[in-house]
Amino acid sequence: MDSIITAAARALAAGDHLGALKRVALRDDPPALALRGIAMARLGDLDRARALLKSAARAFGPKEAVARARCVVAEAEIAFVSRDLGWAAKALGSARETLETHGDRVNATHARHLEVRRLLLTGRVAEAERMFSGIDGTALPPLSRAAHELIAAGLAIRRLRTQPAREALARAGRIAREADIPVLSAEVDRARLVLDTPAARLIAEGGERRLLLEEVEALFASGALVVDACRYAVRGGTVCVPLATRPVLFALARVLAEAWPADASREELLARTFRARHADDSHRARLRVEIGRLRAALRGLAGVEATRRGFALTPRAADGVVVLAPPMEEEHGGVLALLADGEAWSSSALALALGMSQRTVQRALEDLAAAGKVQAYGRGRARRWTTPPLPGFTTTLLLPGPLPSD
Template sequence: MEGSLGLTLRGIAYAQIGDLELARTSLERAISLTDEPLTRARARAALVEIALSTGDPLLAARAAKESVDELARLGDARNAAMQRLVLARAEVLLGRLGEARRVVEDVMATALAPDLHASALLAQAEICIRAIATSDARDALSRARRALEGAPNHLLARALVALEQELSRPVARMLRGGVLHDADLFAIEEVSRGGFLLVDACRRLVMGGQLKRPLARRPVLFALLLVLGRAWPASVPRDELVARAFDVRRVNASHRARLRVEIGRLRKVMAGLAAEPIATPDGYTLSSTREVAVLLPPSDDEVARVALLLGDGASWSAQGLAEHAGVSKRTAQRALGALVASGGAIRTGNGKGVRYTRPGTPIASRMLLLGLVPQT
């Protein structure tokens, strides 16, 4: 029978090539076959990261903290640092970028081997991407590449190249000045710096200056804002606004009355953004002191809209995706089914615990688990 160390290494190898189910099975067997504390701790650390790739990031964050303490107590400083980067990844997926940044900075403040330093910089790059600081992400990736010059690591180098390529790959469409064109992360960074009012139909929010207003849970208000943003600076007739925001074919007086109420609510939501919907003789226009830019999914197809959200590497429920994509839960489930069938998404869990993720996301186990391989 294969020993616990062999099973641990096999589990790590499976994780590195993306077969997380076989990885989990091998690692769990390794734990059951040994009482050696360090081997068990390393196998558990690997399981933590696999859990992060396929489950709840909040639970994974708690498990990562426990794993950090266990590895540090056993004197495995290298893998304790690796687990701190797993914790940082969990914080990113939870949207706690400040906490993720602090964790990575703490890791980088210690003496690190070249591959671990590069891994920390890769984590830093993803945090920058989430903060829409694409130029800073590119700089972090360049520093990571330099860190590996004296100690090549081909698997990690491929991860750096893959993320660097994503920076300049078109991920959405941008409407500016009446012209629609493809937009990469650098273009999105440009319009997010504060000089524009950004109506973001990918994440369903509006940004202006340093302020951000999420509207994923207020679909009618966002629908109104999106119609006004796409028409800016022109006015949109009232009946057209009603038909597109309320999804009705025949507009009546009650719809027009509701429109006035919803416009008032939208005006309150946008307070402080130096922009608001104002009435015109025939309808409403979006008045803004900044140029208005509208960020749109790469296509109007529901599958593309859902795939774009999965691209952040988080583990999503169908309901959560439906809310953020602005579609019904049934539509989201249909799109997710198509993505799973094509290999564009992974489905995990059962019942209410079903979650969906994109395969091969940055800072996944195939990169960080390198630290768990014994050094020779």
């Protein structure tokens, strides 16, 4: 490798993106194209970066499988940051296997990090944990070690383990300071906002207050019966009854929990569950059927007793009943939550992350755009949706080290 390529690679590793670009800006050989692509990505020109990396991958010869694999990994990260979740995951897996076969442990680990982050973004936390558990981050360079700790923090946060999350972020911050990479330090600081920003609202006995993640974790360990409107489940101690696929039962449980320790009237249950303004005998019959189903679903956690006015929730062994709700509740909240990371999303990527049909997501985006809450640019397949970022959501662009290896 010539001295200019080596100097550009070292500049990229140190976070000097402009310095790296200056050294290779006028060169069109494959290593220079790859380094230019990474530098452009870190400077925010993702479209140009992707084009340069594709050109570099095509230009590398058949004996340069490792270099081509590194280009694929870098292109995959650009796709991830661009929220192009339809990008071929198999290509990333193949590139990782090539890198592992040829002993490029650093970039192979980075490829696995990308796979874990994609699983996290699409809500497949258990799969992400299994894949992440096989990664040894101890001997990685600073940038990759920091990425490793950020992913560890993200997994801990999703499992409501706030102390391990803080410890992982502290390690990431220490690595960023020692490496003296300001962009990385800023990324760690943004990640810390998740732990210091209200994550939910507690509704109990007619009042409500905002909770941090640590307080949510303490709530689940408190012995209270929690009707969790963030994940559509009812929790009591170590028992969790998921009701995400049974929206009527969850709506009934929430109304009863908000009324506890009093009862909820039949009129309120009908209005909030079935949206029946003028209830008739068919609505009342359906209410009785659904209450029976709720009793069966919550057996062991709570009972549902009939009263003169309606029904009341009676916990079996819990100290109280509370509702845990998202910080803000409105229609299409899931779409807004994903857009709040500040990245530009396509409707297909949103549909994949939410597990919904693309047409349903498109209708939601149209409603939100009409209300002025989101905005779009581009046309056709290039159409992207954005909203101003909210505190507490993070995104990373931690591209791998220099593509041409030593």
